[in-house]
Amino acid sequence: MDRGQRAQGRLSGALTAARDWLDDRGRPAWIVAMILGFVAFWPVGLAILGYMIWSNRMMSCSTRTRRNRYSMTSTGNTAFDAYRSETLKRLEDEHRDFVAFLEKLREAKDKAEFDQFMEQRQREN
Structure with a gap:
């Protein structure tokens, strides 16, 4: 595996971890992340907003998040x-x-x- 693929894998893993962390905290965390993205660098905030709309995270509660909360381990x-x-x-x-x-x-x-x-x-x- 070359250097670019490893970097892409690490970035993908970091973005997945960040998404899961924000999902655990709910919609307010996503809104705060979007606002901070706009403050830091407006295209980042715009990308987060687009992702929130595309993945239905702007709606009240995604069913995937609700199901994950109830599917606890034994x-x-x-x-x-x-x-x-x-x-x-x-x-x-x-x-x-x-x-x-x-x-x-x-x-x-x-x-x-x-x-x-x-x-x-x-x-x-």
């Missing part, structure tokens, strides 16, 4: 690990059901508003 206590796994699965199922329920509520509200609009329109004609 504690050694199999009963607790099973309980934790079952509880997290139950919570994910409840969350999915709740989101589906909210979607149905939105659809019902939209349908009611549309029906009201159509009745009002028929009365006007």
Whole structure:
């Protein structure tokens, strides 16, 4: 391996470590890094902003980060690990059901508003 490839490998490793460190601290850490990048050298801040938008780190919470937080290693206590796994699965199922329920509520509200609009329109004609 030549010198350039080794340097590129080290840079890639450092950027990956920095990304993981910032992900562990959340969106505020990314925002601070972006601001510091703009202060130090504006293209760096712009690159960080572009990466944040491209990788969806500007959104409230990426699912990858959320999943990594909950996929902890084994504690050694199999009963607790099973309980934790079952509880997290139950919570994910409840969350999915709740989101589906909210979607149905939105659809019902939209349908009611549309029906009201159509009745009002028929009365006007």
